[in-house]
Amino acid sequence: MAGPIVITGGGTGGHIYPMLAIAEQLRANGVDPSDLRFVGSRRGQESTLLTNGDVALTLLPGRGLRRSLRPDALVQNLSAAWSLSAALVIAIAKVRQWRPSVVVSLGGYASFAITLAAVVWRRPLVLVELDAEPGAAQRLFTRYASARCCAFPSNEANAVVTGTPLRESVVSVDRSTTARAAARSSFEPPIDDARVVVVVMTGSLGSTKVNHAVSELARRWSNRRDRTIIHVAGRRDVADVRAHAPTTDGLDYRILEFGDMAQLWALCDVAVCRAGASTVAELTTLGIPSVLVPLPHAPGDHQMKNALVVVEAGGARLVLDAECTGAKLDEVLESITTPETLASMGRAAGALGRSDAASSIARVVDGVRGRS
Helix, strand or coil: CCEEEEEECCCCCCHHHHHHHHHHHHHCCCCCHHEEEEEEECCCHHHHCCCCCCCEEEEEEECCCCCCCCHHHHHHHHHHHHHHHHHHHHHHHHHHHHHCCCCEEECCHHHHHHHHHHHHHHCEEEEEEEECCCHHHHHHHHHHHHHHEEECCCCCEEECCCCCCCCCHHHHCCCHHHHHCCCCCCCCCCCCCCCEEEEEEEEEEEEEHHHHHHHHHHHCCCCCCCCCEECCCCCHHHHHHHHHHEEEEEEEHHHHHCCHHHHHHHCEEEEEEEHHHHHHHHHHHHCEEEEECCCCCCCHHHHHHHHHHHHHHHEEECCCCCCCHHHHHHHHHHHCHHHHHHHHHHHHHHHCCCCCCHHHHHHHHHHHHHCC
């Protein structure tokens, strides 16, 4: 009897949602939920996002390493190394017990222990590389992988360009003019279809820098009756953003802690976002024009590299984090919010999209599983 397919990654939604998308597609291909397993970290969002389904979830200890020589960082890294050692002991025992037919690794600290255990026990390994610059964990295991599924073009050995897997609820969003008008009409409260709708989303925690800039932008636009800002501030900053929200007389300004992104992508004209892999994949798959503010100091500067792929294609404008102010966002958004420019940017972004990424990865996994 073949062992289960183990899908590992996590820590943030940028890994967890692709894990869900891959599992969703494997199930659609006929894999029974009992033949799937998720493995993630106790510190991440896995316990919230991966526990409501019928796929077994194993959570391991561990945390990411800080890239700093400061004393507090060194202390945290010692603790992280201890936790990682404990996770590795558990992972080696679990992989020996499960004897997985394939381990699918999406990278990040949450995936390291199970991926290394797969190498130790010589189980087939599929790496899913979500960023333009693969993370350290993915680079470490490249030589041991049976296949690599890359979101961005690659000429390296055993690499298959698949795109980033997205949930069906996102891939199926209809952004036609008629559907967008209907989405705005059904939003609560409804949005005037004559307004340009700007959706701001910088992750589940949010970005303090971007949040402050958007609050300033709302103040500058306070009298504008042709704009709507839907500001998904994230759980860390939402109370502060609401407390300092400007009084508006014309601007439709809505502050949310979280948002149903499939719903928000269905109605927006332009997005202001970080440049994580999943966010970039959603914007390009759906052909959404954007202003990208890459997270500075991300490992390997991967968010900047993700952003530049879209910017160079004409689907986005780049704003550096250090330059992200209300005035700068006002300047950039004003330069692109004509119907012609938004349509052109949308087409350019959409040309990069891969709506079939999850099915492409599932085919690779099935092929590797068949050879095991």
